[in-house]
Amino acid sequence: MMLRSSFSSRPKFRHFQLLSSALLQRLNFSLHFHHYSPSAPLQKHSSNNYPNLLHHKDWLSQPEVIRIFQSLKDPNYALPLFNQLTKRKDYKPSESLYTTLINKLALAKNFDDIETLMQKIKLERKCRLSDSFFRNVIKIYGHSAGRINKSIETLFDMPNYKCWPRIETFNFVLNLLVSTKQFEVVHEVYGRVSELGLEIDTCCLNILIKGLCECGQIEAAYKVLDEFPKQKCSPNVRTFSTIMHGLCENNRVDEAFALLERMEMEEGLEVDAIVFNTLISGLRKRGRAEEGIELFDKVMLKGCAPNPGTYQEVLYCLIDVKRFDEAKCFMGRMIDKGINPSFESYKLVIQGFCAENLVEDLEWALRQMVRHGFVPKMGMWKQIIHCILPSYEGKIFPFQEYVGN
Structure with a gap:
């Protein structure tokens, strides 16, 4: 009883409950019974649709304000309500508030309002923003909105917000360009890395290699491989497996095996299942399924743990060479390991x-x-x-x- 009394007697907590509840009820009422344009000033609707709650003299804490925006049923009301909030004397922007607003607008696919809000944030400059904040915005522009150019613009505009990107965010944009097959733009963005004061890392060079291999420029990918020591970077297994995949796709399987030897002997890297999957698949697609089966036996002897993809590739090899009795036994082996063979x-x-x-x-x-x-x-x-x-x-x-x- 004492706990209930002390908790319910807090005027600020009671005020927030009434504020958020009343605000949401009025917003919902406005949605169903009034023709409200989110771009119109809220003052026009405050007498009938909107209570003048954000003009209330009591101060609102950041968690209270964020909860109000998180509870909005219609995300289109986020920006006009935010504009109303900025007129309060206790308005204090934060990264959490901005992130909540942007995610709400993204949910409504209102990407134009996100751009408007980003410009407002740039003009305000009232709080420091982290690299994670901008990476979220870049991801929304790239994945949800399909506005790749805005992702690039946001990356290079970060210093104007007094925030410098980390190499992970730079690499995210590079990978976004490769995945959307904008290979020419990849090199333009890569060439501007010095503008952001960043140092190239292994992941960055791997993304370049991936882009070059996907557009068939294997020789250029080899040149990037030679750039690793110049950039004070070390290639990893992903570096070599990406080039091997490109070689196999271009009917250069023997060169892929030569690269495997270079990876093991010169770089001292241990081969993983992805590398073997790439090579077995390359052999099978070139009518060399028997060699693919033999390679799997070598994988097992080396102690490299095969993954479900490895088993599937070997099963295709057995089927290709019409060793159906062995294929049946191999399928049973897969099933015992909890690996389901494909429909094909x-x-x-x-x-x-x-x-x-x-x-x-x-x-x-x-x-x-x-x-x-x-x-x-x-x-x-x-x-x-x-x-x-x-x-x-x-x-x-x-x-x-x-x-x-």
Whole structure:
């Protein structure tokens, strides 16, 4: 009883409860019964729709203000309500408040208002902002809004907010450009790194290599690899695996193995599952599936732990060389390890069992397929039935309408 009395007697807490509750009720009422434009001044609506709460003389703390904005049901009201807040004498901006507003506006896909707010923040300069704040804004522009140019502008505009970016934020923008295949812009941004007072790191050079490999410029990627010691950086496994993938995609698998030797002998780096997956896949795609299977045996001897991707690539190799009995055993091995073969794997192995008339193996594969949530298509059912009943010549069975097309 004493606790309840002392808690409820705090006038400031009671005021905030009434303030936030009344504000949200009025905002909701305005949404449903009035034609309110968020860009219009709030004063016009304060007599009927909006209580004049933000003109109240009692001071509001930062947590109270942030809770009001977090509780807004319609994010479009965030900016006009913020403009009302800035007129209060106790207005004290913070990074948390700005982040809450920006995330609310992003939720409403109101990216123009985010730009307006960012300009207002630049003019105010009333609080220091962190690199994480700007990275969030850059991410919203790049991923949610698709405004890549605004991401770049925000990065290079950070010093005007009295905040210098970290190399991680710079790399985030570079990777954003590579993922959106804006390869020419990547080099323009990279060339301006000195404007931000940043030093290049391994991750930055890896992103450049990734971009060059994706557009087929393997020789240029090799030149970037040679730049590592000049930039006082050391290449890592990701550096080499990226170039290996580019070589395999351009039918230069033997060069990828030469690079593997360089990575192990000259750089002293240990090979991981991603590297082996890349090489096994490269061999298989070039009709060298037997070599891919042999490479997997070497992986196991080296003590390198394969991942689900490794097992899947080896399974494809076994299917490609029509070693279906071994493929069945390998699938059982995968299942025992909690790795589910892909739908394509089941489809191909079932086709192989049908071609060799292995009815028992076919039944096993079909049961495993259904158990893992895959549904055979009509073409697969026809193959299966033709294998079990050779006299079947395309007749319509009663269950056909239930098995899909």
